[in-house]
Amino acid sequence: MVSATREGQYSSQLSSEELLKFYWHMLLARRVDERAWVLHRQGKIAFHVSGIGHEALQVGMTFAINRGIDYAYPYYRDLAVVLALGVTPTDFIISLYGKEGEISSGGRQMPSHWSHRKMGIVTQSSPVATQVPQAAGTAFGIKYRIQQGLQDPTDTNQPRLAFCTLGEGSTSQGEWHEGMNWAGVHQLPFICVVENNEYAISVPYKKQASRTVAERAEAYGVKGVIVDGNNPLKMYDAMKEAVERAYAGEGATCIEAKCHRLVPHSSDDDDRSYRSAEELKEIKADDPLPQYRAYLMNEGILTDDIDSDYEARIKQIVNEASQAADAADYPNPADHLDYMHTFKPIEEG
Numbered sequence: 001m002v003s004a005t006r007e008g009q010y011s012s013q014l015s016s017e018e019l020l021k022f023y024w025h026m027l028l029a030r031r032v033d034e035r036a037w038v039l040h041r042q043g044k045i046a047f048h049v050s051g052i053g054h055e056a057l058q059v060g061m062t063f064a065i066n067r068g069i070d071y072a073y074p075y076y077r078d079l080a081v082v083l084a085l086g087v088t089p090t091d092f093i094i095s096l097y098g099k100e101g102e103i104s105s106g107g108r109q110m111p112s113h114w115s116h117r118k119m120g121i122v123t124q125s126s127p128v129a130t131q132v133p134q135a136a137g138t139a140f141g142i143k144y145r146i147q148q149g150l151q152d153p154t155d156t157n158q159p160r161l162a163f164c165t166l167g168e169g170s171t172s173q174g175e176w177h178e179g180m181n182w183a184g185v186h187q188l189p190f191i192c193v194v195e196n197n198e199y200a201i202s203v204p205y206k207k208q209a210s211r212t213v214a215e216r217a218e219a220y221g222v223k224g225v226i227v228d229g230n231n232p233l234k235m236y237d238a239m240k241e242a243v244e245r246a247y248a249g250e251g252a253t254c255i256e257a258k259c260h261r262l263v264p265h266s267s268d269d270d271d272r273s274y275r276s277a278e279e280l281k282e283i284k285a286d287d288p289l290p291q292y293r294a295y296l297m298n299e300g301i302l303t304d305d306i307d308s309d310y311e312a313r314i315k316q317i318v319n320e321a322s323q324a325a326d327a328a329d330y331p332n333p334a335d336h337l338d339y340m341h342t343f344k345p346i347e348e349g
């Protein structure tokens with residue numbers, strides 16, 4: 001069992017409203033994700049890659065950054081990250097259908113390949129870990145601008161960083177090592193969050209590496225930290241500290257957040273072929289959502305009334321999102337090659 005604590009340097013300063021906001025976002029991500037599975041089983045969508053079990057670390061990390069200013073390179077499992085950055089449940093469900101109005105790529109990529117200019121979400125490719133050198137390169141750009149005294153392109157005059165996320169299995173890709181090395185050599189304003197759910201589809205971590213992710217990051221000169229990713233407050237503290245280091249020019253951090261993937265890798269996977277029933281039972285008993293709920297109840301911050309109200313409001317949001325996506329049009333087949341090799345002009349507004 002994870003016991004949440006507010007003894008941390010940063011989360012101890014969060015108000016009850018902010019702690020409830022974390023809960024709202026964890027619950028919202030969970031219910032939206034569950035709806036995606038239902039839509040898949042109803043045959044309405046072709047594919048879903050789920051974040052169930054990762055919500056605590058995703059919410060904790062996202063509320064520790066300067067949202068919309070810092071550059072985000074979230075990976076496919078980061079539904080709770082992008083919802084906290086401002087993607088709406090309707091945006092997400094439309095993307096599952098690949099319908100007209102899909103926000104990330106107009107439906108040109110698979111779902112969960114996030115992209116949104118105003119939210120600072122930079123598009124990425126399907127090959128895992130390619131986002132690591134890209135985000136490190138963005139961090140290099142941030143540092144270079146400051147060193148050269150160049151104008152901030154958006155004139156915000158706020159400190160910035162770039163962060164990316166990936167799974168632990170993806171740290172076997174060369175791109176992770178290149179990105180870590182670059183971040184360590186140049187001491188970049190960069191954070192790499194590795195969501196360690198112990199599996200790369202069916203391959204357990206012990207078959208990927210003989211040292212922890214954090215230890216391997218240290219070898220490149222990047223500060224390596226291991227965090228209980230089931231605890232949103234511990235994750236918030238670790239991320240906030242990494243953010244402060246980045247803004248202060250003290251270099252890059254790699255946070256290895258330990259968590260469980262409580263469901264199969266994707267809607268195309270059957271995890272019963274490589275995880276025992278006992279193992280699944282064990283990790284389901286360590287679900288971060290009921291644990292954080294219990295913590296807030298114990299602290300007298302959450303009540304049954306508030307919880308029921310959140311559930312009812314979220315159910316309505318999810319129903320409306322599903323209905324909007326169901327009613328939306330599919331793209332016109334005649335346009336399907338548009339903007340495959342050229343950029344669509346960005347509409348401001």
Ligand SMILES: Cc1ncc(C[n+]2csc(CCOP(=O)(O)OP(=O)(O)O)c2C)c(N)n1
Nearest residue numbers: 077126127128167168169170197199200201
């Ligand atoms: C370069 C590359 N190889 C293989 C794949 C297929 N693939 C997609 S996700 C995945 C597993 C990644 O596992 P991990 O990094 O642990 O992340 P998780 O899915 O567990 O969150 C694989 C092998 C891919 N997308 N890119």
Ligand SMILES: [Mg+2]
Nearest residue numbers: 167168199200
């Ligand atoms: Mg994994």
